[in-house]
Amino acid sequence: MFNLIIKRILWIIPTLLVISMLSFLLIQLPPGDYLTSYISALEETGETVDAELVEALRKRYSLDDPIYVQYWRWIGGLLRGNFGRSFEWNKPVTELIFERLFLTVTISIATLIFVYATAIPIGIYSAVNQYSWGDYSFTLIGFVGLAIPNFLFALILMFVSDAIFGLSVGGLFSPEYQNASWSLAKFIDLLNHLWIPVIVLGTSSTASLIRVVRGNLLDELRKLYVVTAQAKGVPKIRLLLKYPVRVALNPVVSNIGWVLPQIVSGSIITSVVLGIPTTGPLLLRALMNQDMYLAGSMVMMLSVLTVIGTLISDLLLIWLDPRIRYENQSR
Amino acid sequence: MKGDTRNLLDPQQPVQTDPVDVSALADDLTNTRDSNLYTASQWQLMWWKFRKHQVAVWSAMTLLFLYLMVIFCEFLAPYPLSFQDTSYAYAPPQRIHFFSDDGFHLWPFVYGLEGRRNPETLHKSYREDRGQKYPLRLFAKGHPYQFWGLFETRRHLIGVDSGGTLFLLGTDSMGRDLLSRIIYGSRISLTIGLIGVGLSFSLGLLIGVVSGYYGGWIDNLIQRAIEIIRSFPRIPLWMALSAVLPSTWSPIQIYFGITVVLSIFGWTGLARQVRGKILSLREEDFATAAMLAGASQPRIMWHHLLPSFMSHIIVSLTLAIPGMIIGETSLSFLGLGLRPPITSWGVLLQEAQNIQTVAFYPWLLSPAVFVILTVLVFNFMGDGLRDAADPYDRS
Numbered sequence: 001m002f003n004l005i006i007k008r009i010l011w012i013i014p015t016l017l018v019i020s021m022l023s024f025l026l027i028q029l030p031p032g033d034y035l036t037s038y039i040s041a042l043e044e045t046g047e048t049v050d051a052e053l054v055e056a057l058r059k060r061y062s063l064d065d066p067i068y069v070q071y072w073r074w075i076g077g078l079l080r081g082n083f084g085r086s087f088e089w090n091k092p093v094t095e096l097i098f099e100r101l102f103l104t105v106t107i108s109i110a111t112l113i114f115v116y117a118t119a120i121p122i123g124i125y126s127a128v129n130q131y132s133w134g135d136y137s138f139t140l141i142g143f144v145g146l147a148i149p150n151f152l153f154a155l156i157l158m159f160v161s162d163a164i165f166g167l168s169v170g171g172l173f174s175p176e177y178q179n180a181s182w183s184l185a186k187f188i189d190l191l192n193h194l195w196i197p198v199i200v201l202g203t204s205s206t207a208s209l210i211r212v213v214r215g216n217l218l219d220e221l222r223k224l225y226v227v228t229a230q231a232k233g234v235p236k237i238r239l240l241l242k243y244p245v246r247v248a249l250n251p252v253v254s255n256i257g258w259v260l261p262q263i264v265s266g267s268i269i270t271s272v273v274l275g276i277p278t279t280g281p282l283l284l285r286a287l288m289n290q291d292m293y294l295a296g297s298m299v300m301m302l303s304v305l306t307v308i309g310t311l312i313s314d315l316l317l318i319w320l321d322p323r324i325r326y327e328n329q330s331r
Numbered sequence: 332m333k334g335d336t337r338n339l340l341d342p343q344q345p346v347q348t349d350p351v352d353v354s355a356l357a358d359d360l361t362n363t364r365d366s367n368l369y370t371a372s373q374w375q376l377m378w379w380k381f382r383k384h385q386v387a388v389w390s391a392m393t394l395l396f397l398y399l400m401v402i403f404c405e406f407l408a409p410y411p412l413s414f415q416d417t418s419y420a421y422a423p424p425q426r427i428h429f430f431s432d433d434g435f436h437l438w439p440f441v442y443g444l445e446g447r448r449n450p451e452t453l454h455k456s457y458r459e460d461r462g463q464k465y466p467l468r469l470f471a472k473g474h475p476y477q478f479w480g481l482f483e484t485r486r487h488l489i490g491v492d493s494g495g496t497l498f499l500l501g502t503d504s505m506g507r508d509l510l511s512r513i514i515y516g517s518r519i520s521l522t523i524g525l526i527g528v529g530l531s532f533s534l535g536l537l538i539g540v541v542s543g544y545y546g547g548w549i550d551n552l553i554q555r556a557i558e559i560i561r562s563f564p565r566i567p568l569w570m571a572l573s574a575v576l577p578s579t580w581s582p583i584q585i586y587f588g589i590t591v592v593l594s595i596f597g598w599t600g601l602a603r604q605v606r607g608k609i610l611s612l613r614e615e616d617f618a619t620a621a622m623l624a625g626a627s628q629p630r631i632m633w634h635h636l637l638p639s640f641m642s643h644i645i646v647s648l649t650l651a652i653p654g655m656i657i658g659e660t661s662l663s664f665l666g667l668g669l670r671p672p673i674t675s676w677g678v679l680l681q682e683a684q685n686i687q688t689v690a691f692y693p694w695l696l697s698p699a700v701f702v703i704l705t706v707l708v709f710n711f712m713g714d715g716l717r718d719a720a721d722p723y724d725r726s
Contacts (some may be wrong), residue, residue, distance in 0.1 A: 018559050028569045146704040149657040151664055152699045159696065189531050265566035269661055273684075283567060285667060287574035299571055302564045308560055 007315055015307055020078070023300040024071045036071045074293070078300070084293030088286070092299045097279060101301060104271075104278040106190075107197055108305075113203040115209060115259060120204075120252065123213025124245060130218060142207035150266045154200045154273040197274055201266045205259045209252060216248035256313035261306040268302075332696060377642060380719040384387045387715020391709035393589050401517050407488050408511035409497045411476040412421060412674060419444065419506040422457050431464060440466040444496050454691065465495030479518065502692035503682055512674055513698050518585065519675035521705065524655040529649050531597030534643070539605025544614075544632060547579050550606070557599045565596055573667040582673045589668050593655045604647060610642040642720040650713035653706040676702050710719050 039054060067075075077084060083093035126135040148156070174189050220226070223242055229239045271280030281297055286295040373381075381387060400407055427439045441461030448455045473488025478484050491497045498550030500510040542553040572592040576585055612618060613636060621635045663677025664684065671678055676698045682688070683695040 014555075015559050015562060019563065021564075023571075026568075026575065140370065143707060144703070147653070147710060148705050149661055149706075151661055152702065155680075155683065155686070155689065156699070159689050159693065162686060162690050163693070261562070261564045265564040268564075268566050268570070269665065272665060282434060283570065284667075286569055287667070290574075294544070295574075297572065298568050302567050304561065306564050307337070307562050 004318060008311065008318070012311060016304065019303045019307070020300055021071065023296045023303065024074060025067075026299065028067055028070075028294065034138075062135065074228055074296070078297070083297040086286070086291050088289050088291045088294070093294050096282065097298060097301065100277060100279045100282055103230070103276070104267055104280075104302075105305070107194065107201065107267050107271075107278060108260065110194055110199045111201045111205075111263050112256070113258065114198050115205045115263075118202070119206045119209035120213055120249070122209045124217060124240070126210065126214045127217035127221065127248075130214075134301060135214075138210060142210050143205040145207040148203070149274045150204070151201055151269045153203065154197075154270050156187060157196060157200060163281075165268070168268070190258065196245050197270050197276055198268070200270050201263050202286065203260055205268075208330075209259070212251055213248060216251055217244055220244035220248050250317070252288040253313060256309060256316070260309035260313075264302055264305055337507055341515040373642060375718075377719045384715035386711050387718075390711035390715070393704070393708045394426060394712060397517065397708075401521050404444070404514045404518050405476050405478055406486070407497070408508075408514040409473065409487050409490055410587060411474050411509040412511070412515050414507060414511070416506040416664075418446065419496060419505055421455060421497070422446065422496070422498050422502040422506070423503040423692075424694050425451050425496065426459075427467065427499070432461065437464075440464045441491060441495065441497060443494075444498075449701070454465030463492035465493070465497075467491060467497070478565075500697045501692070503679075503695065507696060509679070511703055512679055513676065513692055516633050516674045516679055516698065517701070519669065519673060520656060520659060520677065520702070521589055522587065523675070524652040524658045526587075527593040527597060527633055527655040528652050530590060531601055531645075531651065532648055534594065535567045535596035535601025536605055539602035540609065540632060540637075543606035544628070544696040553602070554606075557603060560596065566661070568595070569662060570665065570667050573662050582669075585669060586673065589659060589662065593658045594660075596677060597651055597655065599644060601644065601647065605640070605644065608643065609636055612636050612639060645714045646713065647718045649709065649716055652660050652712075653709040656702065656706060656709075 074084060081094065084091050086096055089096055122138055125328055126138050135306070164238070173186070173193060223244075226244055227241070228238070234242075267278055268280035268283060271278040272274070272284055273280070277303065283295060283298045283302075286298065332361070353368055372622065404468065405411070422444055425441045427441060428434055429439055431440070441464075442459035442461055443465065444457050445460040446457045467489055468491060470491060471484050471492070472485045473487045473490040475485045489497065498508050498510070500508075502508055502515065506573050542550045569592055571594070572588060576588040580588065609632075613631075618631060620637060621631045626635070638676060660669055660677035660680065663670075663675055664680045666681065667680050669675050671681075672693075679698040680696075680702075683699075689695055
């Protein structure tokens, strides 16, 4: 088991390396660079651009070096916590993304909790009361939830709360807390706004998780040991929670591996629609303006988040499911 | 064992149905079909099972209707794509009436639209002009268009006489009929998923076969690569890749570019499934038998192994299409995917980006209904297909 965990953790290194290369390649792919698009934007407004200044800027950002030299410098800085500078904001990338990344993580974790807190009980209910009225309605809600793209859901939610309740639901803080430092009141204000993105983001994952829990538990409930326990008079709730539910939850844990990337991904678009200051709107801007260090670092950071999430789910699974441990030992 | 006899009779198409399943299935079928059951092909068995799945059948029919809409969009749309009339900007959906002041009319009609600008807010408001009645006409003469680029015609499925307007889902900021644009948009939105899936399919099949067939370090390398690709958060990568597409590209190039972007994740899951199936199937007796009979390796692969899990693959493809449709819509909505003048559902939804606009003109959200409907029916149909393709399902 120890070996397996070490192996799994070491596997992260090549993964991250390849991800960093791809991220960098991605930001280098568009023709031109930030300076060329900056210059053309300036020239459009009629301003003349000082050729010497451009040359100095080119040199300063080393835009003319071969791509692998640039990559090497970028990854070297990355390892030392230096993510480069954003051209557009003229600020270090670290400064720009730190708080936003924190909000992205907050929203993602809150969503993850929401997904599990709703999907598991509903899944159990649906399996125990299969083909009941409640089961059918949850199935229907689930399918509809799966069919609505996140951004549309956010849009519809905003429209409904605006048209019916007269509430504006955008943003993550009330105006008075926007620039305030962190305090308990600000935190409560955050919680008041957080539920909308959480519901928007969580619905599709919840919908598919309900199906997983329901299906697994149904398989488990048909097994003979359940009948045996019933025959011996084990109380219903106790029987349910002690054995079949525990077995049925194993795949749910391994699902963190795909639920997390889905949430992180979804939060990008949802944030743009809802106007939440997470990484989403920043990334969109950076991509549109070819602000390459910013965009690349953000794609990289989001990927790291996902890789870590997957790692945690794998470790949890090794810990939870003895079969995985044995399977690997016998190899 | 009935299943085995069948395998011997038709070695080209090995079926892994176990006898219990066949008899369970037979109970539900009529007697005449009962005799056919053992000679039915795998596809026939699937079809019989699929037919019993009511929701899936209805979904399949809805999809058929939607794709007919794609094919005949020029004829079905009341207005051609080029139509715009700014004097009808943001007109609300017109209602179809059967009753007027002088009683019931057998033939439905719409009233004329009368627009007035509010001098204070500058918003234009519309009301029905009860004095003017325009009956709906089938095969009405409207604005001219090129049907499939072949010949020019003025016939639309429905329309009203000249002078009247028919905006069943309202108009947008430039006075373009939303329903027509949705119908034209389906051309892009509904096909991009198909082409994307086709692309993922070819890639996934090829790479999966290579991976499962050669094994060893090639397999290892491919599997690791798939793991890495899958650990990328999908939407940021899609966004980054779409931002890479040069803005100088023509609409067609952008369209295919986006398709390629959307397929980048699609093939990985498929390649894994194909590999898994090949690994388990090549140990089966029929594969050994083919090998002993002297079949070459590629022949075993493409003629014996592949057909036996094709149904499974096709089902997982159906379930992959809605994801691609959502992908296109999301990217276009953000302004990273398709851009005007291309008309797709995502592009149409861009107009609904601003919540203030939506609050005033809620009909701008109507493309969303089509997106949700399409994704929903694809999911339902895929679900039914999956059940039908599963030979071990006893329900």
